[in-house]
Amino acid sequence: MTVQDIRAFNRFYTNVIGALDHRRHLHAPYTLTEARVLYELAHSPRTDAADLRGELSLDSGYLSRILTRFEQDGLVERAPSAQDPRRRRITLTAQGRETAALLAERSDQAVGSLLSAVPAADRARLAEAMRTIREILSAGRPPRGEDIVLREPVAGDLGWIVQRNAALYAAEFGWNTDYEGLVARIVADFAEDHDPHLERVWIAELDGRPVGCVMCVRDEAPATARLRLLLVEPDARGLGAGDRLIGAVVDFARGVGYRDLVLWTNDVLAAARRLYQRHGFVLTAEKPHRSFGKHLTGQDWRLNLTDAQQ
Structure with missing residues (x-):
């Protein structure tokens, strides 16, 4: 060349x-x-x-x-x-x-x-060629945080959210298909009926492939948004993707006028919990439960969006 x-x-x-x-x-x-x-x-x-x-x-x-x-x-x-x-x-x-x-x-x-x-048979080849250009011109350097792009979902991404949540939580925590069913319902509800001005999904992309996701949806409580389905692929952890995804939800929720941002998680998700605390979320309740084939402790977290911006 x-x-x-x-x-x-x-x-x-x-x-x-x-x-x-x-x-x-x-x-x-x-x-x-x-x-x-x-x-x-x-x-x-x-x-x-x-x-x-x-x-x-x-x-x-x-x-x-x-x-x-x-x-x-x-x-x-x-x-x-x-x-x-x-x-x-x-x-x-x-x-x-x-x-x-x-x-x-x-x-x-x-x-x-x-x-x-472009013929359907050539599209995968085209995508691979584009990935190859990016990889070669990156001089083989390891991925950096700035290489991750947050974007809106495109066709297939919502299905990816369901599949990767199910696969990762099964591999890392041994959760059964009950969790996959829960994620599928959450994603289906969003796909079928959401207000684009008040609810959003973000996909974290690295080298042309999705490596993370998060959702912001309306909660039943007035002026309250709910953060859901935060996920970062193992090979993309340590690059700040989770921190950026949470930050995107916080900024969006505050920007459109929500007063509170809440989330539900489980105590075994220690890495995610540290990120929530870093963004100012406060633990408001804990309750043992048996779900997804495991004995867990569910946690409710809340962030007051009307406080001085952090």
Whole structure:
């Protein structure tokens, strides 16, 4: 392979992406860079301006102009960070979340249209080729936390949540198929009836494959959200995926106006419990029970979202 081979591929691929954007006006009235900033704000809990600048390798002045435009358009709000008043915390407004969702939907439709012209037998080969490019150009380095992307689910992801929860909890804790049934009901309820403005699912992706998930759904109690089905694959642990997934739920729940965020877990899930405590959750109740073929101690945890942001 030569330098010219890579440059030729770059020209080809940017032409493909550019043609999609031109035909469908995917990001109108925003540029591709502005759309990418919106994407990061919608999918990453790291919402300080400095984090955005580092993540996207943007000039500080350029990013400031983008955020000023977003603020004028009613898409974001800026305020001093609770951790460091010298930093600026950026959060999407309800209109900003709607705009980000619209741009994501347009992008999905455009890529779906592109893939519709690819024979089904070639799609797996195409996906593998893309993974190969990423792996080779990563120079064989081990995965890093910044390699993990949080995204919304696509077709097949909800089924993956059920399958991986069942398989991992069986392998690590010996839980039986009762747990798989519970997860399947939770996921089915979400798929059949949820409010996209108040309920969400996040998938943590690494090298093009899902490695984690979490859900935020409405609870029966007023102004209360419930965190459900947090999971991180064993080979992705230690990279901060669980911390980012919980942070995404907390930021989302607070942003849409919930006053409390609750969750139910079991005492054997020690690693998850430490993450909940790190985000400010407080244990409110414990009760022994027998479920999933095991004697367990169930735990209720609560986070007051109206407290000063942590």
